[in-house]
Amino acid sequence: MNHGARILVVDDKQSFRFMIKGYLDDAGYLATCVADGTEALAELEQTRFDLILSDMVMPEMDGVALLRQVRSRYPRLPFVLVTAHGSVDSAVAAMKEGVDDYLLKPLNRVELLLVVERLLDHAKLQVSYDRMLDSERKKFSFQNISSSSPAMGTILAAGQQVAASSRTTVAIYGESGVGKEVMARAIHIASGQNMTSFVAVNCAAIPETLLESELFGHVKGAFTGADHEREGKCSRAHGGTLFLDEIGDMPLSLQPKLLRLLEERVYEKVGSDRQQPTDFRIIVATHRNLDECCQQGTFRRDLFHRLNIFPITIPPLRERREDIPQLAELFLGSFRQHQGKQLPGLSKAALDLLMAHDWPGNVRELRNLLEYATIVTNGDLIQPEHLRLQPQSAPCHKKPANDRISLCFTFSPEEFSLDAVTQKAIEWALNKCDNNKSSAARLLKASRKLFY
Template sequence: MTVPTILIVDDDELSVRMLEAQLGEAGFAPVAAFSGAEALDIMEERQIDLVISDLVMHEMDGLELIEQIGKRHKGIPVVVVTANGSVESAVEAMRRGAYDYLEKPINPAILRITTQHALDYHHIVRENEQIKGLLGEPFTFQSIVTVNPSMKEMLRLAAKVAAVRQTTIAIYGESGSGKEVLARAIHFAGKGLPTNFVAVNCAAIPEHLLESELFGHVRGAFTGADRDREGKFSLARGGTLLLDEIGDMPLPLQAKLLRVLQERVFEKIGSNTPLPADCRVIVATNRNLAEWVSAGRFREDLYHRINVFPLTIPPLRDRKDDIPLLCEHVLDHLRQHLGKALPGISPKAMEAMLDYHWPGNVRELRNCLERAAILTDGELIRPAHLGINSAGSTDAANGGNVGDSVTYTLTVPGETLSLDTLTKRILAITLERCNGNKSKASQMLKIGRKAFYRP
């Protein structure tokens, strides 16, 4: 493996030598330049993977050097070094294209982490650009950025199965981890021209309508069926059908789905005419289906039929090495979407994000950054902008309180209830009032269904 070459630019020799020593100990190959002009000459002569430059230099300062590198060597990341307390200059540098900044005195651990994150991010960007050029179309996995070994292995497997259209794929992962994003990537990575991608959330459609939603119906099949209707299997013909939250599919419908997957044909409700199920089927769930099989909530034969090629997306808390990379990826999107300057994330804010548990996974991180991006006004994102706390929830998530739409009166003489105990009682009472219907109970309380499955 090639050792990354880091170009250090500073007109102070002592600072250069200190950085050389620190980068060398961290396993990088440092190269020294004592002016901006010398740095540009070196970059013309040899391969440089990253530039670390001081901002205050004679003749050509760090800001001008950033602009010159952007013009002559597009894609090479620049990390700037600024004096303690001079955050404004670092913000200006990031506006002009710097990847990140370091404050003096430089902490060796922060130097190593910042350097590696900058290299990882821009390595992925370069790879994606190369693949775009080879394919002549957007890289299908470009929205899934990672440096995590488990994620990389999962994506490698996903890329392999993407070429086999008839294989059923099962994607496992917590809510917000990116199951539909992965499913779409697999779809568009398949051979041939992109075709229909159709997604169905099995948990969001009432049981009596889900069969019609999947298979369609003919006129007069049931009360209210005043015309023929195409189902999702028909709409996905030649493409991909994603059955999201497959674990919430009613048992009677599971038997019909099993027949479709085995025989590759289906019938509309009210019709005896078999139609081809000519689409790739991907299922996704946040459930442990093996446990649901044991509990009698999911058919064992269907479980084995859909579990042909399982892919598991690890939760964000288990791949926190991806957080800096994901942040930069999301911020880059928000810069275009919001049309405003977003210099980056302050070290303390990044520390808070790395310490946070992220129960909502990548979706929560994306929402958190969008909120922060709206609140900022050209400055670095600070902890206060994020709205996260050490208790494992975001302030935004706390906006909808349990019981907003239901009033409860609990009289428990002589008993002091903890918040956890009170919450469990509210959940139990609501579930009882809804006759055990978790979807209805979750809608009444304005919370996710998963709250009813917690011990």
């Protein structure tokens, strides 16, 4: 029950105003009554109301004219029109002007209170939804990406520029953990969208047999188990952004259909020959070198050129170490809020250790290390022992050739065992494959059961 909600009653008949005020006051609302539209607008200037209940037919300014004025000044304020001259035409006209509901005289008390309560509940939900969207916009906007690196400054400026071209395809390159999806979301938000129309698909995480259906949807009976029609990610992304992560792992068999989607802006559901139009931006991301993939025959050259219209390469964290203190403070601020701890910050020794680390997992690794440290510390400065980092040692040997894999693990005599080496290899493969177990299993030429 919305007790205490302020309701403005507008009617030229005093007896009607008196009756409605009694109904509303008895139900716990705060009703204010005025005799015409001009008085109503003056009252709205002085007091915040939660709902307006207005007669349709009044001298000078009628209910529809008042509605137009209110909509231009207070577009979200619920508005109910009441009339003794009900007709389908007048109701349709009022709805076109944006009225929220329409009641006939003589008013039924129960019906009136039900309509008022329903509209007030809906208004509260709308306010909560708007706050959530605003919070998401701030969270994923370019303004929330911290960097003092000149290289990142150039990258962020490029992202903001392409955001204005809402249908330009963007390709984001970079190592695992550098923030490719963060960049994609920022471009989407800067395009004037909200996160409900940002649809992400990880091309490496979905089995090849299911990826086409996941992207394009399917019709009933398209394959065994397709017992109902299903919309795909393309349908959900309508008017927004389709983000294809790890595009370098997309199966060759599906690449021609993506090329057609890009060139003709149409697609077909699995099992259907009916073309579906598209109206969204495509952003792709990968940690792979797509040009090399084309040379190796695992990626189509024509698709590469079609995707590479606006390339953005995010540098690894080790190449922009000046960002580490700023990023660390950003993450610590988030952990303070979620963990309810004081978390005074990093000691100089801990910060020096972070600055010396090579960050193979980039920003994601930094965040994970700091989250662990904030949990194990007791509200004191974070020390090196809280970070799970070992001082950097010299590399084992020279950089291997492109077609070779080289691993370097170091252990103390007490730590060393076959199980320890195996665990390090598993961790390396997961990091290399962005924590995708299926891809890591293929890289290690092992069963996926190894990870469970």
